Amino acid sequence: MKTLKIANIPGDGVGKEVVPEAVRVLHTIADLHGGLKFEFTEFPWSCDYYLKYGQMMPEDGLKQLQHFDGIFLGAVGNLNLVPDHVSLWGLLIKIRREFQQVINIRPAKRLKGIASPLTNPKDFDLIVVRENSEGEYSEVGGRIYQGEDQISIQNAVFSRKGTERAMRYAFELASKRKAKVTSATKSNGIVHSMPFWDEVFQDVAKSYPHIETDSQHIDALAAFFVTNPSRFDVIVASNLFGDILTDIGAAIMGSIGVAPAANINVNGKYPSMFEPVHGSAPDIVGKGIANPIGQIWTAKMMLDHFGEQELGSHLLEVIEQVTESGIITPDVGGRATTSEVTDQIISHLKK
Template sequence: MKTLKIATIPGDGIGTEVVPAAIEVLKTVSEIHGGLSFAFTDFPYSCEYYLEHGVMMPDEGLEKLKDFDSIFLGAVGNVKLVPDHISLWGLLIKIRREFEQVINIRPAKVIPGVRSPLVHPKDFDLIVVRENSEGEYSEVGGRIYQGEDELAIQNSIFSRKGSERAMRYAFELASKRKKHVTSATKSNGIVHSMPFWDEVFKEVAKDYPAISTDSQHIDALAAFFVTHPERFDVIVASNLFGDVLTDIGAAIMGSVGIAPAANINVNGKYPSMFEPVHGSAPDIIGKGIANPIGQIWTAKMMLDHFDETELGTLLLDVVESVSNDGILTPDIGGKHSTKEVTDEIINRLKQRA
């Protein structure tokens, strides 16, 4: 039997509600498979942990996490307790950077039973590949002077290695899908990094003659996500552009509560990390109505990462059958609790087995 060691970090807010729900679903998946099991180890790193210890995770935190097969994260952040720049850079971004999780991938598709805010949504199914280690989110820069002369300088860092790595990941992914890659750019306004990005994209595209391509300026691309999302297959984008596009992708699906994400380590030295997009949702903590679909879909992405694609497909099919029957949490128009949605997914998984 293959046993996968999973470090679970429920984190803040509804993360503490949806991570246990997704774990129960994964346990059911392992029962169905027979040859697959999970060994979960929980870590309390969170804003509450920060208030007690003065850090989001201990100095040895990364050392404890590095030997796991993957990290399953719930949510990070509670601005009422800890400023966002402390909570994110002390946990989420720290793990991404130190564990060389250089690719972030986020899908968006029509989910049956979930109402999109688009008036006539077509059957879109796209995925954004986001460069996850540099770009506009580099730490290079600083602030000088005071008063009216104060300056803030933020430098974007675009390396050939980092850009090409994200692009090749996108092309490889597209080869298993609809064989089209769109590059997000802004070379008509950002005069150094974006023309460089465009040049690298054209060079990489030559190695994939079977994949069609196009390049879209980010402002137009954001608009097309709303007006014609069905046009797209795989989109490759810089750190900032990818971040913006994926939130639009979640919005046109109908809720950030259903959107999954994966932070991928491509060299095998460290674990990858899987997290939903939704955040800690402090307004509904403890009410039992947090939407578990984002965390469960994230579990599907984790299964795919371990080459358990058949199980991953089964899991998403079951989730969609449950949503199509209107068994939904209030954030997407339903009246069911976190537990009721989770239990129904588990029941249908057992029925499929």
């Protein structure tokens, strides 16, 4: 029996609604598989926790998490209660950085039964590999002076180690898919970090002669995501560029509510973390209509990470069987509730 111990952090808003649904699905898969078991330990860390204790997680929070096999996160943030920079840096980004989750991967594909806003989306199936530890989201910088003389400086940091690591991950991933990697750059406008990025990409590509390569400026690349997403396989991008591209990826799928993500620790020292792209969606909290697919697809990525690719692939097939049957939530044009979508996924799994 393979037992996976998972730290479960529903977080804020709809995270508290969709995480239990995905947990139901994972328990069903484990029961049907026979040789797999999940043990979930829930942590109440959230904006509500912050209002009560003055911090998003306890001082020893990371110590509590470090011995789990993985972390399953719902959503973080509630602007009505806590500023975003406090909630995100106090929980989500804190875990990403201190657990060395240096790679963020986010797939986007046309799901059967969910209408894309694109006129002719074709059958796109792409994945963005985002450098997740430095780049434009570094903490280097600060402010000086006051009033009209005030200056804010934010330094982007690109190390060869971090850049090359993300690119090699992308090439390895592409070798298992359609053998094409596209680099997101902006070397015609950002004159130091992006030419450096391009040089590392060219160097890494030499080790993968069987992989087709392409380099696109981020503005053109964003446009191609909208006009012709089916041309792409694996895209490797810096922290900021990857963040923006993956929200476009979610949009062309039809809803950010269906988009999954994984934050990967590649050295094995700490657990990886799995979270959907969507936020806490305070406008629909408590209505029972939050889309659970993003969280359930994220569960599929967690299965893949633990070497259960066959189960993960089957889960995604089942998700599409359900969406194709018309059992979808209002954000993608349906009438089903959160639990009704999950019930159908579980029913199809049992078949």
